[in-house]
Amino acid sequence: MNYILSKEEMERVFAAISVDFESYGAVEKEGEVVFDRVHSLAEVSENRSRYAPKEFLIRRNENVLYLEEQQRKAVFGIKSCDLKGFYLMDKQVLNRDPFYTERRNKTLFVNFVCNAPCEGGFCSSFGGPVLDEFDIQVLREGNNYHVMASDKYDKYFSGYRNDDGSYFSDFNRKFNTEMPPLEVDGLENRIKWNSPIWKEFASRCISCGACNYSCPTCYCFDLYDDGDERKREWDSCILSGFTSSSAGNIRSGLDERLRQRFYHKFVYFKKSKDEFLCTGCNRCVEDCPVGIDIKEVITHDYSLE
Amino acid sequence: MVSVLTVCPYCGTGCQIVVNDEGTEERVIGYSRSPVNEGKLCIKGYSGLSYNFSRDRLKYPMINRDGEFVRVSWKEALDETADRLLEIINEYGPDSIAFQASAKCTNEENYLMQKIARLVGTNNVDHCARSCHSPTALGLITTLGAGAATGSIESLAAARTYFVIGSNTTEQHPIIGTKLVTERKKGKNLVVADPRKTQLAELATIHLQFNPGTDIALLNSMMYVILEEHLEDEKFISDRTEGFQEFRKAIDKHSPEITEGITGIRPEELRRAARLIARDRPTSILYAMGITQHIHGTENVMSVSNLALLTGNIGVRGSGIFPLRGQNNVQGSSDMGVLSEWYPGYVPVDSPKVERFEKLWNKRLPRNKGLALSEMFDAAAEGRVKAIYVMGENPLVTEASVSDVETAIHNLKLFVVQDIFMTLTAGEADIVLPASTSLEKEGTFTNTERRIQKVNPVYPSPGEAKPDWWILNEIGKRISGIKGYESPRDIFEEIRQAIPGYAGATYDNIYPIGKQWPINEENPAGTEILHTKTFPLGRAKFVPVVYAPPAESVDEKYDMIMTTGRNYFHYHSGTMSRRADILERESPEPYVEINAVDAKRLGIRNSQAVTVESRHGTIRTKARITEKVPPGIVFVPFHYDESRVNRLVGKQVDKLSKIPEFKVVAVRVFA
Missing domain, CATH: 3.40.50.740 (Rossmann fold)
Known part of the structure; x- marks a missing residue:
């Protein structure tokens, strides 16, 4: 259902949610927006967080021999691009990965729709910024909050003023003119295996892993034994030890590994799950120290190659 | 959950990191407001901190x-x-x-x-x-009066030409390296002098793949060309330096035609490189252990300084000498x-x-x-x-x-x-x-x-x-x-x-973004660029240096030159990085890089166990056949205590700074 709430009413909703959940939110620290415990909605920053908060569902590093019961958490202020990442991950890991699934089921995300396009972002190309799937989706207009609540969390809004939701669709339309979507249709067939861009990217890349670590859709991990623990840790498909077999990594060249990353996002996932594994957040571009731009992979003219 | 702003514990770049801690599951991000790394990190920053939680930590006296x-x-x-x-x-x-x-x-x-x-x-x-940098402290204090980088990392972007000698920057100071990569892609000039074909060498306008230990011959020849073609900065030399005439005499013996036999660099290549450095200014000169870890380390540093002075590449944004510090606090510990x-x-x-x-x-x-x-x-x-x-x-x-x-x-x-x-x-x-x-x-x-x-x-x-x-x-x-x-x-x-x-x-x-010394009453906000108007010595000094060979040379038995150093994934003796699981996975064992020509001659296959022997000792390690090293030269990283390459390194030291010659060791390799 759709609602419209005042600031005070939103605080009351926050308080009600915080009874059932441990509340986290985007907060500013030394000019950096990070996630931390919050005790009121007023503390929550509307600015985009410095990183996609995927550790709420996939921890950077954890022992996988035990699955402890998880706390119920509510995360306020996640942006649509980052939340969309979880819906894409769901297609691959939900109900397969017990750790992810346990946390996913117990985490409530309250996504804040960006009021204006961010520099470099291209979420409109992948169904943003107003999402079709959400727990509670919020769009502020002055002192009022437009809210879309999913059935599961609709109860927190009972008694508040209903809204027809047209503000969201109008806003999304306007946003899409300000951030014209890139031409992604058919990308899975257009992209070229032998394009020279892979080698050009590789000539710059220093294998830092930033594109993977920053990506709201990257879910791959490494598994290793550590004493009496078996750990998994976020991994990077750019590294040569990734998916190593007895013969080493079957993609021995850095250009091949970079291509694999983009093929996974724009070809394999699309063909198997019917979605591109990218939310247009632009985080991999921002964190890349050598300016490798995923948008170039989308807009590159492959026809002459 | 807490977020703490601190400094990466690895190389001397000093990237600022924000660590989000929940128990032992840390998330590391680059601090986007840092003028050093602008939010960027390398793999050691992202995946290198887990040594902190290793069960091997010492817990009791x-x-x-x-x-x-x-x-x-x-x-x-x-x-x-x-x-x-x-x-x-x-x-x-x-x-x-x-x-x-x-x-x-x-x-x-x-x-x-x-x-x-x-x-x-x-x-x-x-x-x-x-x-690592004792020759820098001594060399630059002698020539300029301060043994430190003259500019800032941020100021590198203002350069039109980069001269990188003896630094594998993208692997050892990755975030500084990426600035060079990015600027090079924008069309700036990049001259790399390195015996190995590093990533920067691959991208360079000119790669001078010279023989290890012949830095002074190479640098003096560059300066010979600059003087011969009148590309020196006369005004800078007369206004701000001393000792030029004497220095000039020492250079006279180093025409590129003569030094070719020493460095292995063709004169026309060297001339092109010298012209770029002198003409397309400002030029930033970056160096690391490839300059310092020699018995002529201090002279090498002074030679680099001579080049900067000769071309007036000091005291202006985008110019300068950048000794890249290997560890997080080499500059500070030396200052202390x-x-x-x-x-x-x-x-x-x-x-x-x-x-x-x-x-x-x-x-x-x-x-x-x-x-x-x-x-x-x-x-x-x-x-x-x-x-x-x-x-x-x-x-x-x-x-x-x-x-x-x-x-x-x-x-x-x-x-x-x-x-x-x-x-x-x-x-x-x-x-x-x-x-x-x-x-x-x-x-x-x-x-x-x-x-x-x-x-x-x-x-x-x-x-x-x-x-x-x-x-x-x-x-x-x-x-x-x-x-x-x-x-x-x-x-x-x-x-x-x-x-x-x-x-x-x-x-x-x-706090939060640091301040560059000197920071005092005259410079309350710190000092980004040193030597803009005057040098701590008043006038900077040209110091004549003449080429002399490294301590070790090849002979019939020890017929190859080994150089040692780090790789991208590890740090120093590996006590930290080898306990970071992703880093150790990426580079789990010692190796010797050897060119295919040599490998074929010696009947060595990729990944085969080999012996590397010098006049001082022997190690067993694995061969890694690569085009990164030219024939006649092998490279061994020093991180691995199971195969300590420093068994092979002799005790000859630079008489001025007492740094050992880690970069030139005569060895033989056999299966």
């Missing part, structure tokens, strides 16, 4: 009793360390003990260690900068005076200025040169040094000629090691003191561009581990009569009095 380490209380460990040190001092005098500080520890800790050493009466205090010939702030031990410290510390201080790191173990072997106290160093892996280090340690009456892990070196100690990591303590690091940055604790220390400053403070109280410090801030306040360049820095004003 231990004393070796009859060949076995026994857990003891802090009081017992500290008392015994102090008592035994005092006994040795009383019996053999203060110069019978030696201290090894660490460029991985904070400024406060290094300052404290040298103060303790000097208060007990010895200048035998030195650290790993001896093995944990070098046997300098008091804090590079006051020579034999200068009248030492009085400044005698007043500050209220004690008469030693004025004789102490033992350099490379000399301490020899002195121990000869019985002149009876006790060595090591903080956060692993000389059994990192020193040249490590088998002699082993012998020397066994000859000591007391060997104390303060570390975060039971390293190969700590395993030989009489007393082991467990220290906190830089993610567990407060203090400051000074990065490669002189930026003093605040280090903040993210995690609690494991077990009874304590910050190095706390341990030193306790030892200092017992042996040197200091009254003791309350906190790192307390020590920093004294550093501000001791070192004029640090006078204006406070814990408050260096």
